[in-house]
Amino acid sequence: MTTATTHTPPMLTPMSTLVTDPIMQVRNLKTYFPVRKGILRRTVGHVKAVDGISFDVPRGKTIGLVGESGCGKTTAARTILRLIPPTAGQVCFQGIDLFRLPNSQMRRMRRHLQVIFQDPVGSLNPRMTVGSIVSEPLKVHGVARGAELAERVARLLRRVGLSPDHVNRYPHEFSGGQRQRIGIARALALEPELIICDEPVSALDVSIQSQILNLLDDLQEELGLSYAFIAHNLAVVEHFCDVVAVMYLGKIVELASAPELYGNPKHPYTIALLSAAPRPEPNRKRARIIPGGEVPSPISPPSGCPYHPRCHMAKPECKTVVPTLDPKQGEPGHVAACIVTT
Amino acid sequence: MVEPAKTFGSSLAEGLDVQTTRMRPGFVVRFRRRRVALLAFWFLMVLFFVAVATFITSRLGIHIPFDPDAQNMSQRLSPPGWPHVLGTDQFGRDVFARILNASYISMFVGFLAVAIELALGVLVGAAAGYFGGWIDNVLMRLVDALLCIPSFLLILTLVAIVSPSIWVIIAAIGVLSWMELARLVRAEFLTLREMDYVAAARALGVPAWRIILSHLLPNSLAPVLVSAVLGVAGAILTEAGLSFLGFGVQPPQASWGNIITDGKTYLLDAWWLIIWPGVAILLTTMAFYLTGEGIREVLDPKEGKRI
Amino acid sequence: MITYLVRRLAISIILLAIVSLLSFAIIRFAPGSKTAGGEEMSPKKLAAAEEARRAKYHLNDPWYSQYFLVMKDLFSNKLVDYNDRPVHEQIVDRLPWTMLLNAVSLVLVFGMGIPLGVAGARFRGGWRDTSSAVGAFFLLSLPGFFVSYMLCILLVKYIYVPILGVGTFGMQFSSWWQQALDTGWHLFAPALVLALPGVAVQSRYVRASLIESLSEDYIRTARAKGLSESVVYYKHALRNSLRPMVTFFGFLLAGMIAGSVIVETIFSYPGMGRLAYEALSKRNLPVLVAINFYSAVLVVMGNLLADMLYSVVDPRVRLE
Numbered sequence: 001m002t003t004a005t006t007h008t009p010p011m012l013t014p015m016s017t018l019v020t021d022p023i024m025q026v027r028n029l030k031t032y033f034p035v036r037k038g039i040l041r042r043t044v045g046h047v048k049a050v051d052g053i054s055f056d057v058p059r060g061k062t063i064g065l066v067g068e069s070g071c072g073k074t075t076a077a078r079t080i081l082r083l084i085p086p087t088a089g090q091v092c093f094q095g096i097d098l099f100r101l102p103n104s105q106m107r108r109m110r111r112h113l114q115v116i117f118q119d120p121v122g123s124l125n126p127r128m129t130v131g132s133i134v135s136e137p138l139k140v141h142g143v144a145r146g147a148e149l150a151e152r153v154a155r156l157l158r159r160v161g162l163s164p165d166h167v168n169r170y171p172h173e174f175s176g177g178q179r180q181r182i183g184i185a186r187a188l189a190l191e192p193e194l195i196i197c198d199e200p201v202s203a204l205d206v207s208i209q210s211q212i213l214n215l216l217d218d219l220q221e222e223l224g225l226s227y228a229f230i231a232h233n234l235a236v237v238e239h240f241c242d243v244v245a246v247m248y249l250g251k252i253v254e255l256a257s258a259p260e261l262y263g264n265p266k267h268p269y270t271i272a273l274l275s276a277a278p279r280p281e282p283n284r285k286r287a288r289i290i291p292g293g294e295v296p297s298p299i300s301p302p303s304g305c306p307y308h309p310r311c312h313m314a315k316p317e318c319k320t321v322v323p324t325l326d327p328k329q330g331e332p333g334h335v336a337a338c339i340v341t342t
Numbered sequence: 343m344v345e346p347a348k349t350f351g352s353s354l355a356e357g358l359d360v361q362t363t364r365m366r367p368g369f370v371v372r373f374r375r376r377r378v379a380l381l382a383f384w385f386l387m388v389l390f391f392v393a394v395a396t397f398i399t400s401r402l403g404i405h406i407p408f409d410p411d412a413q414n415m416s417q418r419l420s421p422p423g424w425p426h427v428l429g430t431d432q433f434g435r436d437v438f439a440r441i442l443n444a445s446y447i448s449m450f451v452g453f454l455a456v457a458i459e460l461a462l463g464v465l466v467g468a469a470a471g472y473f474g475g476w477i478d479n480v481l482m483r484l485v486d487a488l489l490c491i492p493s494f495l496l497i498l499t500l501v502a503i504v505s506p507s508i509w510v511i512i513a514a515i516g517v518l519s520w521m522e523l524a525r526l527v528r529a530e531f532l533t534l535r536e537m538d539y540v541a542a543a544r545a546l547g548v549p550a551w552r553i554i555l556s557h558l559l560p561n562s563l564a565p566v567l568v569s570a571v572l573g574v575a576g577a578i579l580t581e582a583g584l585s586f587l588g589f590g591v592q593p594p595q596a597s598w599g600n601i602i603t604d605g606k607t608y609l610l611d612a613w614w615l616i617i618w619p620g621v622a623i624l625l626t627t628m629a630f631y632l633t634g635e636g637i638r639e640v641l642d643p644k645e646g647k648r649i
Numbered sequence: 650m651i652t653y654l655v656r657r658l659a660i661s662i663i664l665l666a667i668v669s670l671l672s673f674a675i676i677r678f679a680p681g682s683k684t685a686g687g688e689e690m691s692p693k694k695l696a697a698a699e700e701a702r703r704a705k706y707h708l709n710d711p712w713y714s715q716y717f718l719v720m721k722d723l724f725s726n727k728l729v730d731y732n733d734r735p736v737h738e739q740i741v742d743r744l745p746w747t748m749l750l751n752a753v754s755l756v757l758v759f760g761m762g763i764p765l766g767v768a769g770a771r772f773r774g775g776w777r778d779t780s781s782a783v784g785a786f787f788l789l790s791l792p793g794f795f796v797s798y799m800l801c802i803l804l805v806k807y808i809y810v811p812i813l814g815v816g817t818f819g820m821q822f823s824s825w826w827q828q829a830l831d832t833g834w835h836l837f838a839p840a841l842v843l844a845l846p847g848v849a850v851q852s853r854y855v856r857a858s859l860i861e862s863l864s865e866d867y868i869r870t871a872r873a874k875g876l877s878e879s880v881v882y883y884k885h886a887l888r889n890s891l892r893p894m895v896t897f898f899g900f901l902l903a904g905m906i907a908g909s910v911i912v913e914t915i916f917s918y919p920g921m922g923r924l925a926y927e928a929l930s931k932r933n934l935p936v937l938v939a940i941n942f943y944s945a946v947l948v949v950m951g952n953l954l955a956d957m958l959y960s961v962v963d964p965r966v967r968l969e
Contacts, residue, residue, distance in 0.1 A: 136543070487664055490668040492945075496675065602794060627789075
């Protein structure tokens with residue numbers, strides 16, 4: 001499936017040796033929301049929800065985007081999908097700049113680029129049957145109709161582990177895990193190459209989480225899917241992702257392959273997150289690092305390194321110097337935005 | 343009423359299965375439990391039937407029980423009794439026949455005016471709520487401005503200037519009372535637009551018109567339906583008020599409002615000229631209000647107090 | 650706060666301009682005869698009269714400047730109706746009476762609506778609640794003119810309450826307090842009719858907001874302190890209902906003239922509603938233009954006042 005001749009070559013040069021065959025490239029993506037005040041509703045500032053992030057999505061593999069709630073990961077996902085207008089940046093999907101496509105072509109493009117949402121209740125229309133939810137994309141894009149449509153819907157439902165007899169039921173008749181399966185079936189309907197998973201398991205019970213992750217894993221293997229997987233929990237991402245990007249206040253602060261990031265974290269924020277995650281060796285004593293204070297407002301981010309007010313390793317220069325994503329010791333391609341660690 | 347979901351079942355039972363394993367009993371079942379609302383609903387059904395039947399028979403020249411326009415001076419102002427069960431007016435016309443004959447006028451005005459209201463309100467509200475931005479701004483400022491005009495006064499002015507005919511009344515009521523509905527639909531759309539299933543539909547490439555029709559409208563139907571039912575009551579009351587002031591349905595066509603106007607001269611001598619049409623208006627509007635309230639409570643997820 | 654007020658005032662004025670222009674345009678452009686039905690005149694006299702009329706109402710100007718000229722005339726007391734009576738004077742004559750009527754009716758609305766709503770919330774689910782709900786819809790469905798006549802029959806036949814006008818003939822020679830009492834006596838019937846739908850709406854609002862606040866912790870605390878149920882309801886829970894009361898006050902102010910048309914007509918009450926009815930019957934368009942304009946002023950004022958009162962009754966509301 002992933003032979004070099006079957007797809008258009010990427011338009012942009014890959015960021016590093018970390019991802020050699022990207023299916024999608026995000027460059028300097030920015031999403032700002034205006035803040036208005038006063039009699040004339042003048043724009044007095046911006047919420048910099050996503051502030052210049054760049055990453056490559058590996059073909060047939062998974063990239064994880066991790067960060068606290070409010071760090072802009074969901075906004076980034078929605079901007080990439082053009083559900084929110086971008087402020088700046090480029091998203092190249094198989095060599096095509098999505099932000100430059102006219103709406104009509106973008107609509108066709110959506111077949112290749114799908115999304116699974118966090119909330120299994122809110123992401124399914126309560127007044128549509130499972131059958132019509134899953135068949136809607138097929139109908140809209142004129143892929144199938146009549147008996148073929150029914151056949152495809154049945155196959156999709158079976159594929160995600162639901163019974164085809166469920167087509168006439170409504171979402172409220174299902175459990176959270178089953179609903180998420182319906183959402184996955186809907187995303188799969190158009191046979192996309194890339195699926196953006198926006199915290200697909202965060203709202204589920206732990207026992208159900210692994211079932212859904214296993215299903216996603218199987219589907220990737222079987223269909224050669226690429227995932228951009230968003231999570232707020234590093235533990236979930238560890239075994240599921242090949243590459244991990246850690247986000248803080250709208251920026252990527254560290255990017256590395258999953259084993260490297262977990263074994264050799266370089267950014268103090270990543271270190272703090274990892275120290276907070278539960279580990280399977282309860283006897284080992286670890287120093288738990290808790291980031292001090294609150295996440296600062298993205299309207300007026302701190303000067304210098306945005307993490308410095310909460311950082312346990314901060315030095316005086318951190319207040320003034322804005323760190324860039326620099327290569328760090330360890331695996332090639334491992335980058336982190338910190339002037340303290342090496 | 344919560345039944346456990348069936349996990350087994352032959353293919354034969356599947357058809358039934360779908361119907362019976364809902365978590366909540368269906369709308370109809372829950373509505374039926376509200377006795378007052380149900381009573382009001384059936385009253386409306388009967389009234390509706392009577393109105394249609396009267397309309398058809400009167401067009402065919404069949405008058406039950408009497409011709410509403412037939413004057414009989416020897417029988418003038420006779421109190422309720424036999425054969426004039428609700429009495430006669432100053433021209434000896436049968437009050438019951440006139441009230442029946444006015445029923446379809448009221449229904450007609452109520453439903454048609456609300457149809458105009460619905461069309462305008464849903465269209466404007468949907469456009470403002472879905473597209474947002476400057477479209478929303480322009481439409482909502484228009485709504486604000488129109489809401490500033492006291493509608494009864496303006497309807498009255500309009501009807502009085504143009505000419506008091508049933509079509510002008512319907513148009514005036516419909517065109518000047520859709521604003522609340524537009525606000526309602528807009529508010530619903532603003533909330534629903536942020537739902538993930540709408541984002542999902544957009545991500546799937548579903549066109550805007552289809553998102554509005556199949557995702558947003560069905561989910562905002564409940565408050566729209568309630569508001570429409572209450573709107574019929576409001577329109578009927580407005581028509582009665584206009585007719586009473588003499589700017590509504592013109593005699594000899596009977597309307598509940600103008601029967602009262604005709605009767606007010608005989609206020610102290612012939613109470614039946616005022617009571618019966620008044621009761622007709624009262625019962626009809628109340629039935630619409632109670633039905634609407636019943637629907638609202640049934641659709642309310644929190645299910646408030648039943649009436 | 651100041652910013653908010655300036656902004657709101659500016660919006661109100663713009664809104665008022667649009668609204669008055671709109672209602673002016675409707676009256677101006679609606680099909681139908683625009684002249685008053687007068688006595689028969691010879692063609693020559695008719696032409697001269699027509700010419701004078703055109704000049705008086707600026708009909709020779711384009712419609713937009715006509716609007717401004719009419720408004721200017723209205724405020725400078727130059728606009729006269731078809732009987733040559735200054736319109737502004739008539740309105741100044743009538744408006745206080747309508748305000749008085751609505752003030753009395755407002756007292757009745759709160760006086761009856763609040764206890765009814767409290768009863769509904771207190772005995773919710775019981776027969777008292779159900780009957781208060783059905784009763785509310787009953788009042789809401791009662792056409793004002795029907796109640797008025799029922800009241801007339803009742804009052805005239807059984808109780809002596811005057812139903813027409815605002816004063817008994819011959820009373821003008823009595824002392825001022827006797828006259829005031831007499832007027833109050835006359836106000837009773839129309840104010841009651843005007844208040845009934847309001848009572849219904851108010852009782853439902855009060856009930857709903859009470860039920861909402863009854864599950865709050867501060868109510869449980871109040872009960873835990875051993876306060877009596879009446880004190881809990883009227884002193885603690887009812888604060889939450891101040892908001893719907895303010896809303897209602899705004900509505901009442903906004904709909905004052907339109908709401909009074911039927912009642913004032915029936916009871917021969919010398920207010921704005923009756924003025925509107927008289928003008929409508931005689932197609933006295935200058936008066937109608939003026940009444941529609943003043944109604945719009947009231948609506949804009951009602952909205953503004955209600956929004957400002959919200960911040961008074963609910964400290965959480967910030968005017969921004």
